[in-house]
Each structure stands twice: as C-alpha cells, then as structure tokens.
Amino acid sequence: MIKEKVDCIDCGTEYCPCKLAESGECILCSQLHGECFCDCLNWKGVCVYQEYFNNGMKAKEGRKAITCKVIEVNTFDSGASMIKFIAPHKLALDLVKPGSYIFIRTDENYFFDIPISIMESDIENNIITVVIEIRGIKTKKLRGINLYDEIVIRGPYWNGVFGLENIANQKGKNCLVFARGIGMAPMMPVIRKLITNKNEVDVYVDCNPFKENFAKEYIEKYGIFPKETNLLHNGKLSDEGRFIIDHSIKDKNIEFIHLAGADILTHGVIEYLNELNRNDIKLSCCNNFKMCCGEGICGACTARFAGHKVKRFCKVQEDPRSIFEGRRFI
Known part of the structure; x- marks a missing residue:
C-alpha cells in the first residue's frame, strides 16, 4: 500500500479558490466540503476557506482567453505540426515550469478548445512553442493556421x-x-x-x-x-x-x-x-487523462478508485504510482 499524498495544482495561486469551492467540492479543504472543523489534506501555507471568505464567498476569476500571433509553423511528414506564437510576458513566465499546458481554440465555438502541452517557453522573447499531433476533429482544424495568423489560447494550466x-x-x-x-x-x-x-x-x-x-x-x-x-x-x-x-x-x-x-x-x-x-x-x-474544461467541472478527467473515490486529474497532483494503485479500469 502506497501512502497517498494528494495535492491541488491550483492551491495558493491566483486561481484559488475555484468553482469547486463554490459547489462544496474543494480538493483540499474539509470546511468547504461542509465539515465543521479544519482538516486540510495538504497544508500549503494558505487557508483556502479564508481566501474564499475574503473573496466574498465566491470563486476567483478563472483563466482568460488571450489572442496571440503565430510567428512560425512547421509541418512534419508524420502528421505533427510545430507552432510558435508570441504571448504576454506573464503568461510566458507561468508556462516555463514542467507540466504546463494551454487550451488552444481552433474554432469560434469554445467546444473546440483543445489542451496542448508546452514544449518550450522562451521568457526572453516571450515565444511559446507547442507540437500538435494531428489526429481528430479538433486538431485537424489547426491545419489551417498560417504564419502571422492569430490564435486564441486559454491558460496557464500546470497539471500536465x-x-x-x-x-x-x-x-x-x-x-x-x-x-x-x-x-x-x-x-x-x-x-x-x-x-x-x-x-x-x-x-x-x-x-x-x-x-x-x-x-x-x-x-x-x-x-x-x-x-x-x-x-x-x-x-x-x-x-x-x-x-x-x-x-x-x-x-x-x-x-x-x-x-x-x-x-x-x-x-x-x-x-x-x-x-x-x-x-x-x-x-x-x-x-x-482526457481534458475538456481544465477546471474540474466537466468530469472528463475523472477516474474512479477503490472506496468509491473520484479524482479530478486536471487539478489533483499525485505520485505516478498512486495513479494506478486502486484504480478501477471498468
């Protein structure tokens, strides 16, 4: 049995508390689950309930969509495309760390948002590099991106x-x-x-x-x-x-x-x-895990574990061994 250490990737950031706190589903805070006592799963130096109270008992503003200019497009014979675009400096800084990813909007309809991991974030020139494997409906829409086109992205996300x-x-x-x-x-x-x-x-x-x-x-x-x-x-x-x-x-x-x-x-x-x-x-x-909203709301990234546990893996940060222990594959 592996001792499990659960963490929330957004805890203590500018995006905490999130919509999960409003619905009583906070990953870490017992009081936001309706308990009358404080029993955080993982203390990170900040009280999520206090932040929720100070914010008027509501979630903080989430990630925003940003329009960026494409400066380079390379298409490989094997069905992958490398895209480089200029981003705001703060976003470039936020996307340096391992596990960073963004949602790229491939259509005016936000249902076409697709999560893509960051390959490189050049903080000196504010250039973000991503590589996309062209597979399905969403990624095929990216074939039409050309040099100096504008793309809409949403981020930063960190649990990749x-x-x-x-x-x-x-x-x-x-x-x-x-x-x-x-x-x-x-x-x-x-x-x-x-x-x-x-x-x-x-x-x-x-x-x-x-x-x-x-x-x-x-x-x-x-x-x-x-x-x-x-x-x-x-x-x-x-x-x-x-x-x-x-x-x-x-x-x-x-x-x-x-x-x-x-x-x-x-x-x-x-x-x-x-x-x-x-x-x-x-x-x-x-x-x-399949990502759709990135905010723990839609349930696309959820997995069921022994003991009727449900984990939202767009936000839950765990050790890889814990991901497979007790996981139900049906």
Whole structure:
C-alpha cells in the first residue's frame, strides 16, 4: 500500500479558490466540503476557506482567453505540426515550469478548445512553442493556421505532469528520461528543470509513430544527445527498455525516472520496478487523462478508485504510482 499524498495544482495561486469551492467540492479543504472543523489534506501555507471568505464567498476569476500571433509553423511528414506564437510576458513566465499546458481554440465555438502541452517557453522573447499531433476533429482544424495568423489560447494550466514534487527534489543526481511519440514535446520543460538543478540526464526516445525526433535540437541545447530505441513491444515494456533501466540502476545509480508517453509505458515501468523491488526510485509521468474544461467541472478527467473515490486529474497532483494503485479500469 502506497501512502497517498494528494495535492491541488491550483492551491495558493491566483486561481484559488475555484468553482469547486463554490459547489462544496474543494480538493483540499474539509470546511468547504461542509465539515465543521479544519482538516486540510495538504497544508500549503494558505487557508483556502479564508481566501474564499475574503473573496466574498465566491470563486476567483478563472483563466482568460488571450489572442496571440503565430510567428512560425512547421509541418512534419508524420502528421505533427510545430507552432510558435508570441504571448504576454506573464503568461510566458507561468508556462516555463514542467507540466504546463494551454487550451488552444481552433474554432469560434469554445467546444473546440483543445489542451496542448508546452514544449518550450522562451521568457526572453516571450515565444511559446507547442507540437500538435494531428489526429481528430479538433486538431485537424489547426491545419489551417498560417504564419502571422492569430490564435486564441486559454491558460496557464500546470497539471500536465504527475510527480512534480519528485522532479523538484532531484538535485545533483543521475536521472533517466523515457519519451515516446508526442511525449517528446512535454518532456522538454522537465529536462530543463533537471538540468537547472545540476542533474545528469540520460534521454531515450521512441519516435513511433513519428518518423523523426522533432525534439532533437531542443534537447541538444542542454548538451544531451538522445538515444533512439524501442520502448514498447506488444503492449509491454520492451526488452530494450528493461535493459536500459537495469543498466542505469546498476552502473549509474539513477534515483529518478521521467516517463513522457502513454499510460501503458508508465504502467510497464512501474511493474518492472516492482519486479526489481525498487520502489525507492522516484517517478514522474505525463498526465494522459482526457481534458475538456481544465477546471474540474466537466468530469472528463475523472477516474474512479477503490472506496468509491473520484479524482479530478486536471487539478489533483499525485505520485505516478498512486495513479494506478486502486484504480478501477471498468
């Protein structure tokens, strides 16, 4: 049994208290759940109930839609597009941290808003870079974006990665990064944070389903030369992936692994670490739950767990191992 540490990504920010507080569904505050005593799940130095009271017993104003100008568009043969646009300086600052993402409005109808992880936020030039895999109705609308067009975005959001505390705690250590497919984009802020904290980082990428590693030049800016490999085989962690983990543990004494890919990759690595009895290795991973509103209201990101627990993963920040323990898959 893993001791669960629940956190709310928005607690203590300018967007707290949110609409969940108004409806008695605050993730952390017991009093906003109707209890008569204070029993916060995770004290973060700020009283959510006090903030709610000071704000006139209502939620604070949420994220706003912002119009930005596109300055570069690159389309890859494998069905992905890289878009760079100029954003306000404060937004660029807010989107630097690992797990940052935004909603891009691909149509006048706000139902076409689509969540996209940040690949890079250049705070000196206020340029945001995102990579989008063209798959469905919403992303296909982005094919029509041209140079110097305007796009509407909504943000910032920060819960695109689970295990943020584990990332922040890595200082002067050996770290391993696995990335597959479109996960190569959101891994970049994680690598930036690890390098800033003076860690040694080994990066292994599985480009599938893409033909090229679109993140290669961004990784090499940090003096890291990614190695291409196959990380999944028949829905399981591949032999290559197992060998890399074994080698990294024995020869490099890694203490942290970041997994930038689908849940099947994260689950496979967790199972293999369990086989090795290495639960001491810290993890972080991509948040692959479906996002729709980003505010915990619509329920698209919810998952059911043992004990009839329902968690809103657009806001709930947890350790990757806790995401799969006790989760109901039906």
